[in-house]
Amino acid sequence: MKRLNFLIVMDDIATINYHKDSTLAMMWAIAKRGHQLSYCQIQDLWLDEGRLQVDAQALSVYQDPEHFYELGDITSVPSSQFDVILMRKDPPFDMKFLYALHLLDYAKREGVWVVNDPQSVKDCNEKLFATQFSHLMSPTIVSNKQSHIRSFIAKHKDVIVKPLDGMGGMGIFRLTDTGHNIGATLEMLTELGSLPVMAQKYIPAIKEGDKRVLIVGGKPVDYCLARIPSEGETRGNLAAGGRGVAMPLSQAERAVAEAVAPILLEKGLYFVGLDIIGGLITEINVTSPTCIRQIDEQCGTDIATDFIAFIEHNIDKY
Structure with missing residues (x-):
């Protein structure tokens, strides 16, 4: 070698x-x-x-x-x-x-x-890139206009809204059609209508965990890390207090990962973290995905060695 x-x-x-x-x-x-x-x-x-x-x-x-x-x-x-x-x-x-x-x-x-x-990392915003696989996502829109987002909330009743450049669960809000802070929240996130944000239909399966599925060299790792929200919290991110539990990929999660993997390989994205809730993609992390250590410790894998x-x-x- x-x-x-x-x-x-x-x-x-x-x-x-x-x-x-x-x-x-x-x-x-x-x-x-x-x-x-x-x-x-x-x-x-x-x-x-x-x-x-x-x-x-x-x-x-x-x-x-x-x-x-x-x-x-x-x-x-x-x-x-x-x-x-x-x-x-x-x-x-x-x-x-x-x-x-x-x-x-x-x-x-x-x-x-x-x-x-580096070119693909520039091209593939971690929120927007996921929308290229919209058939594998919960209903999603991206807009800076309150009118569009309000219509989306009225249609889907229960919605997650988040900035396009957020990380670690920062700036994520859950809004319902009966809520009283929709206007103030959207004003803040869109910076008074000047900045697009993402809105997604809420996925109740978040209670079972926001699954981090790693794709290494175009192949899904056999285990994922379910980041389970703490009591009273919507976000599963570990940085937001979520609890990490490693588990085998479900059939649906593997199917989603295998559908995305060839595109990642083509773009030179060799170490990627899919975020999947209820078998649906929410984000595709291409900058510096994590969760190797937790999966290795709980499942006996050696993901970093496989990558090298x-x-x-x-x-x-x-």
């Missing part, structure tokens, strides 16, 4: 959660399989006469919560030095994130395999 040179672009490694972080699992898998590993943050990417440079640090990782990483000195190197760049910066998908993707396009032009593909093995088997195509 060829020894590969990986660069991980991520948030400050000192701030990650040792017990839950999926990127850390990927780094352990890279090290375990004998590859070289370097680290940087998005502010360490820069251009010199049209070629991407990286202020990178050699990285060693350990399975020790008191000492799980060591960084070498910062060295400026051309991105072409790396075989693979894993873009694992967490949202928000703001202008800093967008500029980093533009810069990573330069590495791609140099023949470096950037995962997930996929890269090893396909590196010669890039």
Whole structure:
């Protein structure tokens, strides 16, 4: 097996959660399989006469919560030095994130395999991309106009409204046709009608969990993580207090994942998290999907190793 040179672009490694972080699992898998590993943050990417440079640090990782990483000195190197760049910066998908993707396009032009593909991450907003599979979703509209959203609420009676750039359950509201705060909520979310938002018919199966289904190299992982809302809460997101319970994919969930997977593969989206409620897609997460660790711990899988093995088997195509 060829020894590969990986660069991980991520948030400050000192701030990650040792017990839950999926990127850390990927780094352990890279090290375990004998590859070289370097680290940087998005502010360490820069251009010199049209070629991407990286202020990178050699990285060693350990399975020790008191000492799980060591960084070498910062060295400026051309991105072409790396075989693979894993873009694992967490949202928000703001202008800093967008500029980093533009810069990573330069590495791609140099023949470096950037995962997930930066152009596709730019193209595939995690809320809007899901609407390309509208037949696999609960009824959904996207609009900045209160009139359209109010009509949708009147039709479906019970609706979830959320921003297109939200994460971790932030900004998600449940509105009913008998509610008294529809106007104020929509004014806030749409910024007085200037910003489109998504509205979806409420899916009662959220009580059984918002299922995170991982698709690795175009293949669904056999187990998902059901993020079950806490008492009195609509959102299942772990960041919003949801409880994570791993379980086998249902037949319906597998069918949905297998319908989406070929499109992801075609777009160079090799590590993706589908959010599925009641067998229906709500979002397609392409930036830095998580839940590896919880599924591994509860089901005995090794998802990160499967992901790195996929890269090893396909590196010669890039």
